[in-house]
Amino acid sequence: MTAAAIPGRRGRAAARPVPWTRLAWVTWRQHRAALAGAGALLAVIAAYLAYIGREIHRAYDSFNACLQASPHALPPLGGRLAGTPACGALERAFMSFYGTGRGSVGASGINAQTVPFLLLAVPVLVGAFVGGPVLARELESGTFRFAWTQGAGRVRLTAARLVPLAVVVTAAAYGLSALFSWYIDPFVQSGFTGKFPMQLFGTMGTDFAAWTLFSFALAAFAGVLLRRTVTAMAASLVVLTVADVATLMSLRQHYMAPVAVTGAEPAGTGNWVVGNWFTTTSGGPVNQNAVFDAFAQFSPGTYASKTVAYLAGHHYLQWWSYQPASRWWEFQLIESGWLLAASLLLITATVLLIRRRPA
Amino acid sequence: MDVIEAVGLGKRYGRKKWGLRDCTLSVPAGCVTGLVGPNAAGKTTLLSLAVGMIRPTVGTILVAGETAGSRAARDLTAFVAQDAPLYQNLPVLDMLRVARNMNLRWDHDRAISRLDGLGIPLKQRVGALSGGQKAQLALTIALARRPQLLVLDEPLAALDPLARADFTQSVREAVAEDQISAVFSTHVVAELEQVADYLIVLGHGEVLLSGTTAELTSARGGESPEKVILSALRENSRSHAQEVVR
Numbered sequence: 001m002t003a004a005a006i007p008g009r010r011g012r013a014a015a016r017p018v019p020w021t022r023l024a025w026v027t028w029r030q031h032r033a034a035l036a037g038a039g040a041l042l043a044v045i046a047a048y049l050a051y052i053g054r055e056i057h058r059a060y061d062s063f064n065a066c067l068q069a070s071p072h073a074l075p076p077l078g079g080r081l082a083g084t085p086a087c088g089a090l091e092r093a094f095m096s097f098y099g100t101g102r103g104s105v106g107a108s109g110i111n112a113q114t115v116p117f118l119l120l121a122v123p124v125l126v127g128a129f130v131g132g133p134v135l136a137r138e139l140e141s142g143t144f145r146f147a148w149t150q151g152a153g154r155v156r157l158t159a160a161r162l163v164p165l166a167v168v169v170t171a172a173a174y175g176l177s178a179l180f181s182w183y184i185d186p187f188v189q190s191g192f193t194g195k196f197p198m199q200l201f202g203t204m205g206t207d208f209a210a211w212t213l214f215s216f217a218l219a220a221f222a223g224v225l226l227r228r229t230v231t232a233m234a235a236s237l238v239v240l241t242v243a244d245v246a247t248l249m250s251l252r253q254h255y256m257a258p259v260a261v262t263g264a265e266p267a268g269t270g271n272w273v274v275g276n277w278f279t280t281t282s283g284g285p286v287n288q289n290a291v292f293d294a295f296a297q298f299s300p301g302t303y304a305s306k307t308v309a310y311l312a313g314h315h316y317l318q319w320w321s322y323q324p325a326s327r328w329w330e331f332q333l334i335e336s337g338w339l340l341a342a343s344l345l346l347i348t349a350t351v352l353l354i355r356r357r358p359a
Numbered sequence: 360m361d362v363i364e365a366v367g368l369g370k371r372y373g374r375k376k377w378g379l380r381d382c383t384l385s386v387p388a389g390c391v392t393g394l395v396g397p398n399a400a401g402k403t404t405l406l407s408l409a410v411g412m413i414r415p416t417v418g419t420i421l422v423a424g425e426t427a428g429s430r431a432a433r434d435l436t437a438f439v440a441q442d443a444p445l446y447q448n449l450p451v452l453d454m455l456r457v458a459r460n461m462n463l464r465w466d467h468d469r470a471i472s473r474l475d476g477l478g479i480p481l482k483q484r485v486g487a488l489s490g491g492q493k494a495q496l497a498l499t500i501a502l503a504r505r506p507q508l509l510v511l512d513e514p515l516a517a518l519d520p521l522a523r524a525d526f527t528q529s530v531r532e533a534v535a536e537d538q539i540s541a542v543f544s545t546h547v548v549a550e551l552e553q554v555a556d557y558l559i560v561l562g563h564g565e566v567l568l569s570g571t572t573a574e575l576t577s578a579r580g581g582e583s584p585e586k587v588i589l590s591a592l593r594e595n596s597r598s599h600a601q602e603v604v605r
Binding site (some may be wrong): 016017018022023025026029117141142143144145146147148149150151152157175 | 443457
């Protein structure tokens, strides 16, 4: 027993924290396999989008060139493409990428119409597979007893795991969605589709990246709460899907008060129609069923063009509520904003749970 | 000088169950201290408090003069948890690198030469090592941190007799060479005097006995430490049973 075994406090170097860069290396070393897996998935998708996207742009450019060159060509009408017979072949070639018409590209079912739906699964999967194991594996295997007692300390170590991984998956997702936006752009530019449908809203702008971040944060949080990798991944998949569907079905349309109009449906220019109802021509309430009864006698042949007149004849007025296409970016930022806030909350809660965890 | 000083230390799990109660003890520096007691006696709780894995409900615990769990204390304390948890999927060398990057103090050359001496290949996956090799790797990592205090939770439990002897010798050598202190827990009381210089006996979350092996022996008229410990544990178990009945 010697007093020399413990140098006096004054003799010690002041305890400095372990630098973030060194902890980031640890994160990289331990998660590079998961990142490589996620990276490979994204790379395959990106390669597909880049290759087919170029074909789409070429087809669209050829079609546009034809329209401008032919004196009798009609400009796109009502948001739908309407080429002359001269440009018809080129139009069909372009539209074949959308999976419409004979000899469509992607007859297997993978085309510009279905790709965004498939992409919606990416945030869910990447988040669960990268975020689920990040802390759960440590808790599950008992290595947290090793990791948390090293000089860096558990809070710093956890932050050094969550933050770089969150940044990387979010940035990668943003890159992929930017590529997808370019890929789908000809169909948006030609007015063939608006950007409000859920499969496009969720894969363009900042929404895709925001959902990926949220998914990652949710899975990491579930990992600390449940302490089992597979359980955490499954739980986060379920909760995320519920959150996603709830957002689509009932939350998103309420971000801003919709605009109400009467007359014809305000669709076709990228607006998002969220509701419709009937009143009397003077604005009074009517039994909606009575209107449907009147509709039942309405000749389907004249349905599209004469609805407003027909209804007026019966002293009814149809109202539409919609979110104008011009609000698209505001909607993107509102949704990304709350997803970002929720993700930061989840990450903070995760770190706090780790700090308090009796272990 | 004491490497661990606990005063009125208590840790309660949930509402009622105390893992450790009213524990006041000192662990002397510069020697190997054995923390002895039956299962659920509070050994792991005490060690977890010392390494900062958990925080006390009441009381204080200092490690080398620093509050346990503080950054300063973490830098001075190396912990090998039960079953020596390490990252199974990493090669030994990468396991060392991971540990190096988690610590400010790190003696890489020493770790490498130690593993060399033990014949543990650096390219081998940690998961493919034998139990004894794994324990030695965990000890190597702990020692490479150049700690003042080495804490080992049931280090011998999973080892076969040969690995156990080797491991014990390694710890004793390291303590002598580096002039550090070591505390290990065990529920096996046989041959303790060959491993530990100082013994602390825990029962039902309380300290029953503490002293150097020589002190414990002479206090009971030359009985072996093993007998002294067993009789203390028996007495504690009996009085605890009566307490529960009352």
